[in-house]
Amino acid sequence: MNSNGKIALITGAGSGIGRAAAIALLNDGYSIAITGRRIKNLQETEEMSGASSEKILAVAGDVGSVESVKNLFATVVNHFGRLDVLFNNAGIGAPAVNLEELSYEQWKSVVDINLTGVFLCTQEAFRIMKVQSPKGGRIINNGSVSAMVPRPNSAPYTATKHGVTGLTRSASLDGRKYNIACGQIDIGNAETEMTQRMSQGVMQANGEVSNEPVMDVDNVAKAILYMANLPLDANVQFITVMATSMPFIGRG
Numbered sequence: 001m002n003s004n005g006k007i008a009l010i011t012g013a014g015s016g017i018g019r020a021a022a023i024a025l026l027n028d029g030y031s032i033a034i035t036g037r038r039i040k041n042l043q044e045t046e047e048m049s050g051a052s053s054e055k056i057l058a059v060a061g062d063v064g065s066v067e068s069v070k071n072l073f074a075t076v077v078n079h080f081g082r083l084d085v086l087f088n089n090a091g092i093g094a095p096a097v098n099l100e101e102l103s104y105e106q107w108k109s110v111v112d113i114n115l116t117g118v119f120l121c122t123q124e125a126f127r128i129m130k131v132q133s134p135k136g137g138r139i140i141n142n143g144s145v146s147a148m149v150p151r152p153n154s155a156p157y158t159a160t161k162h163g164v165t166g167l168t169r170s171a172s173l174d175g176r177k178y179n180i181a182c183g184q185i186d187i188g189n190a191e192t193e194m195t196q197r198m199s200q201g202v203m204q205a206n207g208e209v210s211n212e213p214v215m216d217v218d219n220v221a222k223a224i225l226y227m228a229n230l231p232l233d234a235n236v237q238f239i240t241v242m243a244t245s246m247p248f249i250g251r252g
Helices: 014-027 040-047 066-080 104-129 155-176 193-200 218-229
Strands: 009-013 029-038 054-058 087-088 136-140 180-188 238-242
Touching: 009 014, 009 066, 009 104, 014 029, 014 040, 014 218, 029 040, 029 066, 040 054, 040 066, 054 066, 054 136, 087 104, 104 136, 104 155, 104 180, 136 155, 136 218, 155 180, 180 193, 180 218, 218 238
Parallel strands: 009 029, 009 087, 029 054, 087 136, 136 180, 180 238
Antiparallel strands: none
8 A cells, every 4th residue: 555654543443434534544655553442353454454564553442431441642653653644433323212201321332422522533633743842733523413403312422423513623723733633524414334323213203103314424434535635724614525415404
């Protein structure tokens, strides 16, 4: 594979959007680090990419853990020497039950990964990017269209994705002095393991269950690659990539 000299880190890269983004960045010449909780899934991403061990580094970890995140970023810098792009992609959902039936543990597990995890990774990226030479870098957050509108019975996921939007804005502002650009990609119905249930029907706001259109996940990977490749004096602040006919515009 060719090299553009840039280093990227993708969280939640053991499947779906994270895996597609990893392969797209590798094919464009990036060297990448990938992380997730299951090393077997990360190894599958490695195998699918066809990349050499010099181009891809797999590190199992938990983005909701301070120690795990610190170890992850230290490992990346020790291996590659710098970090140019961080894609904060890792995320989970809670059971689709009535809000009042959610347990505290279910709420907290989603907050720990979807919001605290993005904060911890952003914080470590800032610490690296502001002192490396050349200074700066880019952070891309996976917001989801749930950062704008909810589905029924999705309070933890929706709340954390709204929180990601606020964190994106704050990081974009606070990163200016370090030449760090931060933007967000909001994704709707990309075809991955997580969206397979949509072909069997998804609960709508009126209580009906309906099938929803999906799109190829490669469309998301292309958008991430576009964002990643911009010069640091330009930024895609927010971008929405979604299945054209999904019930988002007019949802409810």
